[in-house]
Amino acid sequence: MQPRQILTALGAVALLAVVPLVFDNPYTLSIIILTIFYAYLALSWNIIGGIAGQLSLGHAAYFGIGAYTSTTLFLSFGLSPWIGMLAGAALSALMAVVIGLPCFRLRGAYFALATLAATVILKVIVENSHELLGGPRGLEVRLMHDAPLYFQHTRKEFYYAIVVVMLAVALYANFAILRSRFGYYLTAIRNDQDAALALGVDSRRCKLTAAVLSAVLTSIGGTFYAQYVLFISPEKVFGANLSVQIAVVCIIGGRGTLWGPVLGAALLLPAEEVARAVTGGAPGAAMMLYGLLLMVVMRFEPNGLIAILKRVANRRTAARARVGVA
Amino acid sequence: MSLLEYKQIAKHFGGVRAIEDVSFSVEVGEIVGLIGPNGAGKTTLFSMASGFLKPTRGEIRFRDRRIDGSAPPAVCRMGLARTFQIVRPFGEMSVLDNVMVGAFLHHPDRAAARRAALVVLERVGMADRHDQSARTLTLAGRKRLEVAKALATQPKLLLLDEVMAGLTPVETAGMMDLIRSVRSDGVTVLLVEHNIQATMQLSDRIVVIHHGRKICDATPAEVAADPEVIAAYLGEDED
């Protein structure tokens, strides 16, 4: 890595470390955590939805599997959610393969609907299993106060630190993929699958791998959520709204890019909070906004807001060059 | 042992017999032209060899291995690459990135793939445009890119599907030079073309397909003189 990149990275780390000290208002900190969390989820979605171009409308399935697996194992067997998190990730990986195998042969729309279908089925199953999984009323994570080994703490800074690490991991995963052969292959598949096949790309295996990676990361997010909020319910963790939010944040920010998902989260999450404060929590207002933004973006800048930023930046560089020559 | 062999190949789409009992082979180092009146037959032969379609009957052998029914990526890995009649660039990627996708087959490392891709782009005369977005290329550029992508997979046999369609005479001559240089680099070429003159000039041997059957398999001079070919095709053609 070049010295400039190292300096930028150190600067970012320093900045991130300072944030909780500056914004020690718990409400503000919780918004920051939420924003970083959604950036993480959007980056996870990006691997299959953005880079590979396979529209998943049911990522809540993996989120919910992560949340319910770690929580149930904790409540029933006292197993630390850190370990339960891994179990959830494994189950989510399996689910991704189960959905992907038949769907990746077909048009993208079928995969989108299958992911939707899987989430609804999982939600209904959980809602109907009152003893084991708590039914529609959900599960409460048993309070342990300050127990970092059990993924719990009374101080928000604990969760802040973890979510920042998660973001770094997701960023690195996207970065590494985009630079690698795997990433090139996924981009080729997204652009024209037949042409990719003709160049020796094993499209099925690539898509399945991307789906699994994305599912694992999302599932870990589900466990984090369970331990942060300390309460999960089918509506919250298997809900269609969550699936939509994750996808929309990534798409509006810029699917298939490294910073697009982060930009999307940085803009949309605070905006949603503002909207909620202004409208007094009108139901569906946020969703309506997301739907509208999605349409506007697809109509005018399908590559997302990050593409607009890049264009502005390029124009500035070109202008500066022109001035220099003159 | 022939490089590529079609053995009694037939392909039926429901009631339509697109290909019926076609057999011919391509030897190492040849340029073979596949011509015939308009119809699905010729591209269908390509699609069957490259794994996109399964023959209804018959065998296709590549380097004496049966390849009919294999998946396209596997066929490419064996050394058989194809271009598409309607060019299919990866629109969101640059010219260089497009070719790198092909180069990655034999060069898993990104830097090595990049170098190999640049070499291929030099060969096809597009190195100066490597940064350009593939979507903004002219038709001639896209056709060259299509060839470059396939070449990057280091094939033993290259199937070119109407790479000269829609090109000006100057561009066509350039493409013909490229095909010749590809052959002298050791790649065998099987090409489908509508441009009869170009095919005659380029090919060592020509196979003529008419109504899904092979009606001639000879040198260009012999094909031009064959009464059945003339009757079926050359006489009606306005090229």
Place this chain on the structure above:
Amino acid sequence: MTSTIVQALLNGIASGAVYGLIALGLSLQFGVMKIINFAHGSFMMIAMYLALWGCQHLGLHPLAVIPLVAAALYVTGFATQRWLIEPIYRKEATREPMGVLIFTTGLWIFLDNLFLAIAGPDYQTPPGEWTNEVWMAGDLFFAYPQIAGFVVACLVTLLLVMFLRGTRIGRMIRATGQDREAASVLGIDSSAVYQTSFAIGLAVLGVAGALLLALVPVDPFIGDLYGIRAFVIVVLGGIGSIGGAFWGGILIGVVESMGSQFLPITYSEALIFAIFLGVLYFRPAGLFGLEEA
């Protein structure tokens, strides 16, 4: 006991015909334009609300609103295709029209929540007694809306088939769907064909929605469930096949009706999704042969 089964079967056929009609529009659109419109269910929801308001505010009989709703949806379809979908379709950078897919997803979310704001979350039914009237035949009984739904659905399906086979416009639509380039060589303006097809598809959907309102109460999210049904039916019956959509609808209606005899009610929502996944898994040789990667 058997009469319950027979009743369930007949109920299934009656609702299935309407399901088929819902799927018909989708099948036509996809068959002609090769794009999938995820907002299909939302448009049906809008049709149902329009029908509801026609009954509530114009005092119309639930069957009398049908032509009005169909006309409104025809216009909506034309405008949507012309000004929203087509510009995006033209700009697609990748081979698969993902932009349109994502756009229609946004439209779906937007419309559902827009109507949540406009109409509120509660279920609503049309006023009047007609929807409750029943015709008895021995142990079996049929609600008037069921009979009307079946009859009208069959009629509209038949009319559509005759239109596509018999009229010039219909033949142009079929030609464009089969081979767009060949059709344009013949002088057929594919843009106009697309706009008309989309409009017809939505008009048919409008009829289906109005019929459905008499059978099922409407809420802003009713489109989700019925939209999925439409996709399952299209997948089963064959894209672009009108007959396939009709018979697929009947099949799904019957399967659902019989299935709900044996499954607890809380699972009924998931049943259709499970059928969808089942079809994806078990239908051999890919769904249409062409879809294999």
